[in-house]
Amino acid sequence: MTQKILFVDDEESFPSLIRRHFRKQIRAGEMDCVFAANGLEALQTIQADAEVDIVFTDINMPQMDGLTLLEKVHAFKPQMKMVVVSAYNDMKNIRTAMNRGAFDFLTKPIDFQDLEITIQRAIKEVAELKESQNRLHSVQTQMIQSEKMSALGELIAGVAHEINNPVGFITANLETTEEYLTGLAEVVQLYQKQFPDINEVISEKVKDVDVEYIIDDIPELVSSMKEGTQRIVNLSTSLRTFSRSDVSNKVEFNIHDGIDSTVTILKHRLKANIQRPEIKIVKEYGDLPLVECFPGQLNQVFMNLIANAIDALDEYNDGLDFEAAEAHLNIIAITTKVTGNSEKVAIQIKDTGKGIPQEAINKIFEHLFTTKPPGKGTGLGLYISRQIVEERHRGKLMCNSTPGEGTEFIIEIPIVSPPD
Ligand SMILES: Nc1ncnc2c1ncn2[C@@H]1O[C@H](COP(=O)(O)OP(=O)(O)OP(=O)(O)O)[C@@H](O)[C@H]1O
Ligand SMILES: [Mg+2]
Structure with a gap:
């Protein structure tokens, strides 16, 4: 992963010095160096670029000094690793910087070995912080999701249960209805057989309601209702299987x-x-x-x-x-x-x-x-x-x-x- 580091110094030759020293890491894609000539410029860069997680800053600079920059950056990005570069023996500023939450300090002239060690340490801490943030984020999503699912699951299981009761009595009554209708149809057919000579009123009615057709259609009608209820039962079983929490x-x-x-x-x-x-x-x-x-x-x-x-x-x-x-x-x-x-x-x-x-x-x-x-x-x-x-x-x-x-x-x- 490329680590973006911001160096803040008003010395004109500073960027080329850093680039020259870290050319291998830059070429290998391990490091990406960006530069600012004063605190104000640095602040704008940090606000515009979320990838900057490490800052090395000089203290005395025009427009905005390093200590003010430190304070302003930490106000909106407290996790920023900021290293202050001060003059040798400048204990007062070093103390102020550390009190304002600086990650570390280096003294001038820069000892590159020291700089590299500090960079490696900062990179390690940034990586650890990101890792724990990711873990937190993933646990959070999982919790929200499992909470949502278990609430939804309970709801579905509840609805499925509520459906089961009425379907239960439709199924049971359907059996009885089939029995009643078959019985009635048999009675009508028996009447027709025993008393073929019916009067006009009855024969009109028989034609009107199409008794023959009804008697024929009863088994199919009942069987399609049975299939319908069976489908509801299957669906409700599926809902309950699906939403097991x-x-x-x-x-x-x-x-x-x-x-x-x-x-x-x-x-x-x-x-x-x-x-x-x-x-x-x-x-x-x-x-x-x-x-x-x-x-x-x-x-x-x-x-x-x-x-x-x-x-x-x-x-x-x-x-x-x-x-x-x-x-x-x-x-x-x-x-x-x-x-x-x-x-x-x-x-x-x-x-x-x-x-x-x-x-x-x-x-x-x-x-x-x-x-x-x-x-x-x-x-x-x-x-x-x-x-x-x-x-x-x-x-x-x-x-x-x-x-x-x-x-x-x-x-x-x-x-x-x-x-x-
Ligand atoms: N079977 C698939 N065929 C083609 N593209 C797919 C397939 N499955 C996933 N993808 C691609 O992966 C993307 C991410 O899928 P993912 O299920 O995470 O989200 P989504 O379906 O877009 O949204 P949701 O959060 O509603 O599931 C999809 O937007 C789609 O571009
Ligand atoms: Mg999807």
Whole structure:
């Protein structure tokens, strides 16, 4: 990583002296030196360039001296590592600088060996600080996300539970209704047989309500209602499987149940629309054992990856007319198997969407990286998915893509969770 360092000195020959001395590090891309001739100029540079994390500053300069610069910079960027360069024996200024939070001080004439050691120390501290900031940031995102998910999970599980009760009595009453209707139909048919000569009023009514048709149609009517309620039951089971919120401990889980429930929830997005025909899900499931995991979180990963695949297919078809879209194979293939000496399961989710351009492939897992318009994508899906797979499950999330042809994501999870 290149470390940008700002040197502040009003001595004209100073920049070339520094550049000459650090030419190797600059050429190797380890260091990038920027210069300012006084405190004011330095302040403007720091305000405009967030990459400057280390400053070496002289004290006596026109317009703004080094000690004032130190104070002003720390007011808005307290983590800046500032090294003050003072005249030998200038204890008063050195003390003031240290009291104002300077990282260190050097004396003039500059001893380059000393300067290098100080730079290395500052670089190390900046790197450590950034690392701990990143860690904090990632824990924070994870906490917000898991909180959101568990609240959402509870809500979904609650709704699914509430749906189950009315569906339960519809299902039970449907059985009875079928029995009643069949019985009534039998009675009507018996009447017709026993009393073929009915009066005009009744025969008019029989024609009017189309009794023959009704009697014929009853079994189909009931069976379609049964299918409808069964679908609601399946959906509610899927919702409950999907939103399992086992947050504190890993449990043994059937990965296929997780994938199936996710696909059920996303079904409405797979249907044909004016842009393209239906997206087909092709499942090729291996013989998987139960896997120790946080089911709710893994389901979230499946959701992110399958939703991305649908988006990629939609984007592929966007520029095509319907015939061309129909000619294209709109497929999401989901394959599972045991790998890695029977220690891991691998889940591959492969689409025939627009693919990922070479220049973006290294960025897709970054926090907030998205190519989708505002409101459609936040750039969090893959970032969170990688955290869930790699940090929470010690697995691996990998991606291969050929632009214009499609993309595959592979999730690998240890079957037995390794100790933390
Ligand atoms: N299957 C895929 N095919 C093509 N591009 C993809 C695929 N999956 C991800 N990408 C690219 O990676 C980017 C980041 O994906 P990610 O899921 O992190 O965010 P997003 O989908 O844009 O937003 P969201 O936060 O709603 O998930 C996407 O914007 C897209 O450009
Ligand atoms: Mg996404």
